[in-house]
Amino acid sequence: MDFEAIKAHLAKKGLKATHQRLVVLQCLLMLKNHPSVEQVYEKIRPGNPTISLGTIYKTLETFVEAGIVQRVSTKEGAMKYDANLSRHDHIYSTNTQEIIDFEDEELSKIVENYINKKRIGNFKVNDIRIQIEGEKINPEKDIDII
Amino acid sequence: MDFEAIKAHLAKKGLKATHQRLVVLQCLLMLKNHPSVEQVYEKIRPGNPTISLGTIYKTLETFVEAGIVQRVSTKEGAMKYDANLSRHDHIYSTNTQEIIDFEDEELSKIVENYINKKRIGNFKVNDIRIQIEGEKINPEKDIDII
DNA sequence: TTTTAAATAATAATAATTCTTATTTAGGAA
C-alpha cells in the first residue's frame, strides 16, 4: 500500500489525509513488529516533534474503524497494532515479548473448513486466528519457519 | 477442582490457603465467563464486604504464576481470567462482548500436529490457541455448537 | 499457644487511555 493508495483509502472513508495520519501509517507499515502507541510515538517524534501522543491514539483507532489496521490480541500491557491485513497469524514469544507474523495458507484453510463444517448456531464467524505461544531458544537470533 | 484440591494445590506451591484466595477461585470457577478483576470484585463483595480490590488483582496474578488460572488474550479493555485449564479455545462475540469456551479435541490435535510437523526453528512451542471471532445473530440467546 | 513469614486492607502512585477545547488545516466551493 503506497502513499497514494492510502490517501485513496482514507478518502473513500471520508477521512482527511493529514500529514499525521500518513506518517503514522507509514511507520506502522515500516515497523512490522506490531508496535504500541508509545512505540509509534517514539519512532515518529524525531521527524515530527510537534505530534501529540493523543493524536496517535486517535489515529490508530480511526484506522481500526476504517479497516486499515487491526488490533493485536494480547495477554498484557498496552494495545498493539498491525497494518498487515493479509490473512495471517501470530507467534508470541514470551521470553522476548515479541509478536511475529506467521503465514500459512494451508493451515488457515484447514481450520476454516473445519469450523465452517462444524457450524456454530446463532453465531456468524468473521475471523479465525491461530496463536502460537512459546519461547525463543536463542533470544538474540530470529526464529525461522521451515 | 473442589476446595480441598485447591488447598492442596496452593500448599504445593507454598501458598497460604487464605479465605480471600478460596473465595476468588470459587468465584472464577462459578462464573465461567472469563471475568475481569472488577467483575470478580463486584461478585464477591456482597458476601465479603472488607475484601480489597488490590487483593483481587494480586490473588489472580498469584494464581496465574501458580498455574491455577490463565489470562485470556483480548483486543481491548481490562484483563480477563480463566480457571478452565482443560485444553480449549475461545469464541469472541464482538457485538455482545462475550468470550465463550470452545472445546474440540479433534481440531486441537489437527492444528498441533500440523505445527509440530512444520517445525519452527529457534522456537519452543508451549501452547496453541484458536480464536474464533464473530457476532451473535440473536444477542439474547446462547450460541450452540453442533 | 506462640511465633513468624506471608497475605491483606487501605491507599498512594503509576501507566494507559480517553476526553475537552482552543487552534489549525484539508479539501471543497466560490
Add this chain to the structure above:
DNA sequence: TTCCTAAATAAGAATTATTATTATTTAAAA
C-alpha cells in the same frame, strides 16, 4: 487561487486500569 467550514490536531486535564507501599492481620508451622 482564495475563502470557508467541518474535521483534525495539540496540549493538557480527566478517567480507568494496574501496581506499589506499609501498617495490620492471619495461616500454619513449631
